[in-house]
Amino acid sequence: MEWTDLPEVGAVAGQAAAKGKSVTSRALNILGAFDAGHVKLTxxxxxxxxxxxxxxxxxxLGELLEWGxxxxxxxxxxxGHRLWSLGLLAPVEKDLKTIAGPYMQDVLFATRQVVNLFVLEGQHALLIERFSGTAVGKPVAQVGDRLPLHVSAxxxxLLGYAPAEVRAKAFASLxxxxxxxxxxxxKLHRQIQEARxxxxxxxxxxxxxxxSGLAVPVLNGSGQLLAALGVVFIGPMREPERVIPALQVAAAAVGREIGSLG
Structure with a gap:
């Protein structure tokens, strides 16, 4: 059965919430029900x-299940796995993950802490890559998780470089x-300005x-934000003055390589 933009035949009063929506938009709303706090739903x-x-x-859901x-x-x-596979084809993820991986490994070796790579996705910070050792405990976030922008380094x-409308929406839901x-x-505004x-x-x-968290921006040659590269400390933050330069060197190298791709 193919999806169509025509209203469903036989719609009744009990379906008023869905009235006027295309089948495609309803399917997207269903997929949008999942988030980092709701990874499994009845x-x-x-x-x-x-x-x-x-x-x-x-x-x-039957059609979405059949398609994967x-x-x-x-x-x-x-x-489903098919959505994840499609997501990996997005250039921002594919290029960033491929280029950032070796530098994230360097940061992991230097800090022995969880190393994360986030990009801005709507009103959230999307975790697209994560490296950790064997002694850092249970991860706070998994690849694919979306976090509110104001809760992490x-x-x-990301908020420091985000468009004004993104900031406004983020501040409206703290x-x-x-x-x-x-x-x-x-206080949050001051922290964002200090981060910038x-x-x-x-x-x-x-x-x-x-x-505890520590993060730096990944910028291209024009100063445009590509991502945020960060470290998560399990327990007290140790020697941030040593970690910051390691992150900044890695972020600068990633930005240069991404810039070389045009």
Whole structure:
């Protein structure tokens, strides 16, 4: 069955929430129900989060399942492997991950801490690559996770270079992840400005208790932001003055190589 932009035949009053939407937009809303805090969902949860009638949701999930956009285990649905495979084809991910990988390994060797690479995606910081050793404990975030921009060092770096409309939306939704998450707009604005001025951002237990973050921007030759390269410390932050230069050297090398690709 092919998707079409025509309204479904036989729509009833109970489907008023979906009225006027194309099948494609409904399917995208269903996929949009998944996020870093909701990686597995039941049919009823997807229906509620996507504002899609249960019957319509069940039918579309069947088509998405067949295509590989979602997977199912028991009563729960997950994002499917085919979407992930498509995401890896995006130039920003493919080029950045390929080029940044060796430099991230260097930072890992120098710091013995988790090394992350984030890009700006809408109102979130998207984790596209992660390197860690064997003694850093349980990861705070996994590749593919999307974090609110204000809770992490990488997110604050991204906010420092983000368009005004992105900043405005981020400031309108300052959720608290821990007791130490900065949700006061004035303080957050100062931190973002300091990150831009100093060339790095620091956080302590804002995303998860017991962790600290340090991140620097990855810029191209024109000073445009490509990504944020960061380190997560499990426990107290140790010798940030030694880690900052290592991150900055790696970020500059990544920016140069990306620039050479045009």
């Amino acid at each position: 049919l009823s949860e997807i229906s509620r989060r996507s504002d899609t009638p249960v019957a319509t949701c069940h039918r579309l 956009a979602v997977a199912k285990r028991g009563n729960h649905y997950y994002v 990488a997110g604050k770096v 959720i608290r992840r821990t007791p130490y998450t900065v949700t006061e707009p004035g 001025d100093n060339g790095y951002a620091l956080t302590r237990e804002e995303q998860a208790l017991g962790t």
